[in-house]
Amino acid sequence: MATKHILIVPGDGIGQEVTAVGKKVLDKIAARFGHTFTYDEALVGHAAIEATGNPLPDETLTKMRASDAILFGAVGHPKYDNDPSAKVRPEQGLLKMRKELGLYANLRPIKLFDELLDASSIKPEILKGADILFFRELTGDIYFGDKGRKNNGDTAFDIAEYSRFEVERIARKAFEAARTRRKKLCSVDKANVIETSRLWREVIQKIAPEYPDIEVEHQFVDATAMLLIKDPRRFDVVVTANLFGDILTDEASQIAGSMGMLASASIGDGTGVYEPIHGSAHDITGKGVANPLASILSAALLLDISFGMKAESDAVIHAVDQVLKAGFRTRDIANAQTPADMIKGTDAIGEEVLNRI
Amino acid sequence: MATKHILIVPGDGIGQEVTAVGKKVLDKIAARFGHTFTYDEALVGHAAIEATGNPLPDETLTKMRASDAILFGAVGHPKYDNDPSAKVRPEQGLLKMRKELGLYANLRPIKLFDELLDASSIKPEILKGADILFFRELTGDIYFGDKGRKNNGDTAFDIAEYSRFEVERIARKAFEAARTRRKKLCSVDKANVIETSRLWREVIQKIAPEYPDIEVEHQFVDATAMLLIKDPRRFDVVVTANLFGDILTDEASQIAGSMGMLASASIGDGTGVYEPIHGSAHDITGKGVANPLASILSAALLLDISFGMKAESDAVIHAVDQVLKAGFRTRDIANAQTPADMIKGTDAIGEEVLNRI
């Protein structure tokens, strides 16, 4: 019986709709397990720009620091995407949050629910049993180095940077996670070309002997992009830099059939942030069809990682599994065989999950 | 009836075995179409380091500049991969060649031979008809910017850089190629985070009105990594920066069932270089099992692009197609249904192709 304060940060687009369902799931867990969860809400991204001119207002940051965990939606708006010279962008809110809260480790579990084996474009016999845990570094690399223009704006540059310390702290988290799993760690870099990758590989090689029970492999990012599709089961824990992690985890989402199913945890020095890996999806915003399961599974990660509530977390995952087993689908994970009346909207599939907790 | 001088640069590992077959195919084409092809050979990569201490000896570069086209094998050696601090590396030869010859455009056609529809880990119904032409920028980005260490080696950095000029020249090649195809261009960047990507997108947006017949789309690299697997048929021509291109084209190779089938052309200011996208594959070197079809298809690209010999190029592609239709396979593209006696080694499958030209 614990008392916890959770900040809901819906952000933009479908973020609003899916975090509302995620919050209901947290509520149900509190009731069922006798915990007290209190909530607050805060703005980020385009929503925050519209309201305050700032994609991460100070008030939001203060609330984030004061909470025990954060359930996050999504940020982004199409209007910035086609305006490369926009000075204020929703994504800055996300990146600043990661930096300010010291969220240096982004965990993305890629696990397939058996019922969705067919939803992927990859052959079921290649996928079956795939279970990968990504550790993406989240506060360094080309995301946070100096960037700008030279030669009257005709040349652009971005600086990628990593320190030993930054590589080591995420690597240790990945090694430790591998210990609780199948004891395999794949470190992904581009050490044949890039200096930050050479440092990355050096650090992994240096600390590997401290984890003699873990089998370590180094792969280049280009080969990994190929191997993830060719043979996803060869991977257990994967650790990589910020930019490579961004690309590879989105690619790997296809293994799970749909981005709509994937949750992520961003952890480090401060309050943990839990969010779907899908984006703000403005094309379907407000239509009530967004898949809330990634937000629900983000709530499950929140319970497990930030609150140490393993049984509660498992209860959520089990409920999602039961809903899929019962045949319910949102549009994005339905296929030609799904009966029309089993295709549910955001709230309706949320209710099915709540009923099973 | 033309006279051309071709430089064969086998490089490392299976590069030797596969370019030998590629050269035979060029010879056969010369005989069949009445051309005169003369040849020379030169060292690169690990082979060149062993012989001269330099991964791209001056002699090789001189020969490259003096030839009409280059058939290239592969570079790389496992011993450098596990030594992030090695000062001299085979890959430096490859990168220096690209820079010295001004090979700013790397073309990678991703097209599936119908017979290999089943060799991919992606479902045949998702793949059927996929036909993508990548334009990867090859002489800029984080590959060629300053890189190094600070803080006593404890911090590593890499600088990514692009000028308008560099983006524009590759973009124009891609726009022009789209004109000869399905008239769709997808430009891939990470403009929501990276300044070089913002410049990239600006340049594409600026020149797009000059190609009103081409439908232009901008995608983020993370979304593209996902979409390539989810729905490869949505892409026609894809243009992207050096690092993103490295990752996405390797990923896309899985669409073609095997890296062993994919050829690439590197073109620009100087002599064109034609090479398989697979690497040196030291694990199978010398065993006579390497798939030479990518080298043969590289020879086809060479004939088409550097020599303007379209009929000759088509004859090669047609022969490869006939060999696959006849049921012959190398090990990497065989499956459980392939009869054992149809699985051929490097030279044997090469002979089958030669017989059909």
Ligand SMILES: CC(C)[C@H](C(=O)O)[C@@H](O)C(=O)O
């Ligand atoms: C929105 C964008 C800045 C962000 C990133 O690149 O990190 C997103 O793609 C993600 O993966 O969370």
Ligand SMILES: CC(C)[C@H](C(=O)O)[C@@H](O)C(=O)O
């Ligand atoms: C070997 C390596 C330097 C090279 C690259 O990254 O460009 C290779 O992966 C390629 O794609 O040609």
